[in-house]
Amino acid sequence: MRNVTLPEHNTGLAETGPLANSGLAGQDIVSAVLGKPSPHESAIGHVSGSARYVDDMIEPANCLHAAVIRSSIAAGQITRLDLTAVSNSPGVATVMTVEELTGHVDIGPVFPGDPIMTSSEVKFFGQCIAVVAATTELAARRAAQRAIVEYETHTPLLDPREALAQARLVRPSHRMIKGNIADGMAAAAHILEAEQAVGGQEHFYLEGQVSLALPGEDGGMLVYTSSQHPSEVQKLVAEVLDVPLNRITVDMRRMGGGFGGKESQAGQWACLAALLAAKTGRAVKMRLPRQDDMVMTGKRHPFANRYRIGIDSQGQILAADIEVIGNCGNSPDLSDAIVDRAMFHADNSYYLPHAVIDGHRAFTHQVSHTAYRGFGGPQGMMIIERAMDDIARTVGQDPLTIRKLNLYGTSTHNPDRTVTPYHQQVEHNSLPEMIEQLEHSSDYWARRTEIHQWNQASPILRRGLALTPVKFGISFTLQHLNQAGALIHIYTDGSIQVNHGGTEMGQGLHTKVGQIVAQTLGVSSEVIQVTATRTDKVPNTSPTAASSGTDLNGKAAQNAALTLKQRLTGFLAAEKSVAEEAIRFADGRVFWGETDTDNTSFAELVQAAYVGRISLSATGYYRTPKIHYDRSSASGRPFFYFANGAAVAEVVIDTLTGEYKVCRVDILHDVGRSINPAIDRGQIEGGFIQGMGWLTTEELVWHNDGRLLSNSPATYKIPAIGDTPPVFNVSLYEQANNEATVYNSKAVGEPPFMLAISVWSALRDAISSLSNYQLSPDLDTPATPERVLKAVMAIQTDMLDKAVANGEDC
Incomplete structure (x- = not known):
């Protein structure tokens, strides 16, 4: 290895200061960063209004705004659809129906059954029939109201018990059995029975469903979206546009709340914005008004x-x-x-x-x-x-x-x-x-x-x-979702950029991941920057859901940080002719001996490692062990x-x-x-x-x-x-x-x-x-x-x- 001189510095640290050891497992470290009530990384931005959401982004030149033409019945068939008045409305650039699509029409996240638009059967009140793009949001919404839609109306089925009696199910039933229930009932002193109705719930996130699609070269598209699952949005947009996934980049910095409502159902609005953007060659924003959002998006299951x-x-x-x-x-x-x-x-x-x-x-x-x-x-x-x-x-x-x-x-x-x-x-x-x-x-x-x-x-x-x-x-x-990836760059000034597959919706995921990386590398959280979740940095991500955001993405980020820590440790051990086990990272410094001079700052080690041609970028991956279900x-x-x-x-x-x-x-x-x-x-x-x-x-x-x-x-x-x-x-x-x-x-x-x-x-x-x-x-x-x-x-x-x-x- 090429010899690089590391500067000598006195730490000036008290002996009582908590130090992270160099154990690469990273599980038994007395925390210098973790366990502390650190503020949310965007707290100041949230309360000051400077935190940027999709609707806060500066719109590109000639940006169009989209609105949905939705059904006014819950069950039936469309018998007539006349969009002439919509197309002729002031400011309208284009109107699109499902017949124009050349890619996938069904955007069901797991199983088919979710057409992006319908031109025939209507299955719920508010179902998307067509979409219009205009020069302003108001112009688009006014134009959408001019659509002429006629129906053959059917009686809607609204009672789940009645649906079960009619064997109308969206997926097959499932049963779990343990022991012999007849034996247990026979031994009972009392047998109790009851029925219970449990209501649903509107997500009522502060930020509604919104996406901004910017067309690029070679059929590419950059999509900003408020989604808990950027990789799914990438996949669905690619499928409806009929292009490879590598042409689509999805960027998600933060959501104003999600609660599950943006896990699968953010995809439709991103797809519609992308379709309009591809058709017009102009950026398109789609933001659902609150009432449309409540009517057109799913709830907690009753x-x-x-x-x-x-x-x-x-x-x-x-x-x-x-x-x-x-x-x-x-x-x-x-x-x-x-x-x-x-x-x-x-x-x-x-x-x-x-x-x-x-x-x-x-x-x-x-x-x-x-x-x-x-x-x-x-x-x-x-x-x-x-x-x-x-x-x-x-x-x-x-x-x-x-x-x-x-x-x-x-x-x-x-x-x-x-x-x-x-x-x-x-x-x-x-x-x-x-x-x-x-x-x-x-x-x-x-x-x-x-x-x-x-x-x-x-x-x-x-x-x-x-x-x-x-x-x-x-x-x-769903077992395969229990995986995550992360990407960490260390720059030559010692600052660190972290990207991972989880999404921030106000729950503090980025703050925790930043703390985990800081703890692993023995630095302050202030030198960590967690950037927007992007499909071109960490691919094939799972949704941020199932309470597993930190478990999965935090572990992936920790593994990436441990890879970088091992590289830096190996480099320093060779330079100082010490055992790797003697090297410790803590409080923004790196220690290799017992004397006050046997240490350097993390930033100086990084600079030396760069000169020594040590890679300062690493990916991390994690998959949950032990789990299975037959x-x-x-x-x-x-x-x-x-x-x-x-x-x-x-x-x-x-x-x-x-x-x-x-x-x-x-x-x-x-x-x-x-x-x-x-x-x-x-x-x-x-x-x-x-x-x-x-x-x-x-x-x-x-x-x-x-x-x-x-x-x-x-x-x-x-x-x-x-x-x-x-x-x-x-x-x-x-x-x-x-x-x-x-x-x-x-x-x-x-x-x-x-x-x-x-x-x-x-x-x-x-x-x-x-x-x-x-x-x-x-x-x-x-x-x-x-x-x-x-x-x-x-x-x-x-x-x-x-x-x-x-x-x-x-």
Whole structure:
């Protein structure tokens, strides 16, 4: 190796300063960067308005704006389409229909069924029929309204149970079987049955669906898009344009929220913008107005659930027959995997010795429902959490007692209670310890006693309390998506540029990845720049979803950083004639000996390595180990590990109006070894409030003709700051992940969402108090004041009927 002189410097560092060792595994480093509440990398830009989104970009010269001509019926056939007035409208450059396309017409992300436009059959209200490009957005929207469309109208199918009865499914049903359910039911002291409707949810991201397409040379296209899956957008744009993927580059710097709504459904708008750009040779921007966005894009799947459960006299589950029916809308989209995940989580945290779980994917004439935070898991958990409350009322126990009795791995009679209905072992289960810790920190039992006494003296207002756990599997259930890549450049001044396949939607992924690279190389986060996600830097990426953004992309970035660290270590060891094991990277410096002069700055080492012709650019790759699932036998290990949490919610309801308030929430959530506690807390708080909105205020309402009536902020209520519980305690359960994740952290994006089930359960608890906790109310979600009042009245009627039957004085 060519001899290069490295400058000698005194460190000036105290002996107590934390130093990262040179271990290339990178798992046991005492953190100098990680575990610190570092601010979000775009925080200042977010609050100042300088953070640039797609709609903030300076538009190229002669840029056109696109608008959609959409159907005004939910089911039927187009009998006449006249776009003459649209074409002749002021400012219109072109109008496009599906007949003009020479490439792919169906843009279904996994299975076919999603035509980019239709000229014949209409399957949902708001379906895209044609698209127009004009010189301004207003001109395009006005022109679109001039289209003449006539239909043969059919009666829409909107009920998923009716769809199942008619065998109208978007994908085949699936079943999981464990043990012998007939034997379990035969041994039961009680058999309980119930049905449950679980409402959907609008994503309501701050930034709507938007794309900007710029035509290039040789049929190429540069697409700026607000998408959680840039590689899928690249693929779909290439297919509709009928060009190779290498001609399409997708750039995604940040989204103003995604929550799953931009995993698959951002692709259509990018494709339409690209088609118009290719046709006109001009840049085209497509940004959906809020109402169009709400009408034309999918929601969280509404579910219709059912259980039949056998229990012993103490309330322990012996057998469970569970059915989950996903309202998938008009096409498969991601519904196969979403209903699978609902099935995977229909046990939540509880051991089911004998179980049958059926999952159905129902067709309806609604927009194709899609990914949403939790990806079916929350809908699946709801049915077993209802069962826990119902069991408690049946056997006269507190619901928490029943939940603890049925947890995985807690039975003295059967210590091997660790196998799920899909035959994965629940390993390293921290929930019993977490629940015990939260019981004490929240004063659960003292508050339970006080609430009982308060309710007995309060005829109108009633309080409720509930503690519910979460066990959420982490990994994509589609195995090949569990991979990621990263690219790191170190420049000669010591600054570092990182690119990876994950997308930033406000969740702090770029901040965490930057911290991981900084920690691995022993430098400050300030020298790290994480750049826009681009398909020409890291190819073939997976969507940022399934809570795996940091797990996958952070590990890929760490591996790239370790490659560079090894190169620098080898170079320095040769230059200084020391063993590689003696070299340490920490605090922006590199150490190779015991004296104060045996070190140099990271930047100076990099400069020397460049002169020494050492490559300062590296790729990293990671794929999740251990996971597999055999669909034919419904068994395997679909999840690398489980993230756990528990929440205690207290509510008060007005039995005369159904109005209620969440008074206090206590959360203990498992984050593994936290990379950034501030971001993790933000995810927990935000996820909980979003989940609370799903279960209480956010109501999707469709007219019987298939029109979405809750299509604006005026008719759809997300939680506001005033809905935040006045007492909101969030604690992190920091215990290193037993699996070899990046720095032994755990995913924290989706699991906290389901902690909000505690609010719904607390509402049921308050209503049940009217029967002295003898009856378990029916309370579908969202549990609006109207539904709460209906449940109150049903309990009061049942109690009155019971009193009359017993000859009691009413």
